[in-house]
Amino acid sequence: MDPITPDSVLAGVWLKLSHARDVLDVLLAEISRVLEAGSMSPPRNNCDGTFSALYQPAEEPYPEMGLMLGDFAHCARSALDNLITVLVLQNGRQPIRDNAFPIYDDPDKWADSVGKRYPKERGPLAHVSQAAYDTIESLQPFQDVPGGVPADNLLAVLSRVNNADKHAMLHTAAVTSAPVDQEVLRVEPPTAEVEIIWTRPPFEPLVFGAEQTRYRFVSAMPSEWVVYINWPLVVHFTDHAGRTVPYFQLGDIYNAVGRTIDACLGSSHETGSAKDTPGRV
Template sequence: MSQAADEVRLKFERSRCHLAELEDRIKSYLDREPFGVQPEEDETTGDLVYLVEVREPPPVALSLPLGDAVHCARSALDYLAWRLVIAGGGTPGINTMFPISETEKKFNGSFEGRLLGASASAVAAVQALRPFRGGDDRFWRLHRLDIEDKHRLLVPVGAAHTSVNVSFTFAGMDPDFAGVDPVVVGLNPADRQYPLQNGAEVYRVMKAARQSAAQGIGASHSFTFDVAFGEGIIVSGEPIMPTLADLIRDVESAVVPLFQFLN
């Protein structure tokens, strides 16, 4: 592999360093149990409703390694474009950058100018990646995150519960069930409910299910929470980890075939 390719990889590696810091900070935050859940009876329906308690919102400081990871990955693409132009015998300039556009039409009207001086084969290979919205959206997502981070902090929010684990016990039904281990059912809610607010309903046990419990089927509930991208962001509501790590990894993998055009 060429030195230029190694340098591009170094920039992606730096992005992963920021991701590692971000992941550690998110874990430290969640280890403090910033979210709690309290059961409360709905007097109208007789259902048992679990309501969230936000004890500590996600630290704004999480946005710093988040933005750094995004920017390092995006700049790795621009550096790759710069080296492709040099390898093709051209001279990089102010317009040299890895082309990513909002639409295919905009991409087709500008991508050649962004790579002016690169070999025809390299330019065709970049075009084949379809790095525009509606093509390979991974490029577009990374590009938009980088732009948004330049103008505002990518502030994380308390994400809705990622899963609800229900543990069923049957010992109360019949003595024969006394030695049976609890059955645990993991549920993944479709509505991630972000950002989490105090008093938000995260789970509901219907009245009929509560009546079953009175007949000997016991059930206990546990909840897990996450940290998500805030509202108004292109990946809003999605969990920061692993969404961002997967995005950066996939973009890097997608451009590896371009390394053959470097020298």
């Protein structure tokens, strides 16, 4: 068997990331199909002068969406782990069992699990160059604190999703209201006027038949009428511990992995970089 080379391993890194993009594209297309199917139901008369629009969608999320999320997270996360093999080989050394791409949102845990072991040629970054070590440390979630919460760093979210999928259970997919005001699009007949008086709070999972909006007529109520309401919706994935990730964040996670790989390889490795990967957004 021929010895592995940095280029052969790097080709696999890009293949993993490209496959992650392919899986993500399928998942996002399915989510869009579900959300665009919409919901239509007869109004519920609350007998107090108000009416309720109920969530009765034509399509709903299904368990296989969690499977696709897990596949995406695995490919993206393992691309980073394989990257360490590339960096070790580029440094003229051989990989060891401990090698992996560390992701920490706590500087003390980084110090104990990575920093103290590196000089002893042990741990996840054993045998990489000092420059590669410094770059990876600079990319850690504890160095990037969006909104003061290191766990919200995109690499931290990726690690969390991947670990939950591998070690606990499939993420569940559920539709929730988006944090955008609902509005009446139109009323038939157009002479009637309607106002919204209550909407379900954002990010609360919707179940079939749940009340989504309550409204009333501010003009004379016609004998027959139809009210069309804009319901901005999103799909959230939830793990066994109740931690969620919105579907629209997945593209950001993919791009964060690409940028991380580029940063670790440095400007001298332009060929096959993430900016050339098909589907990079």
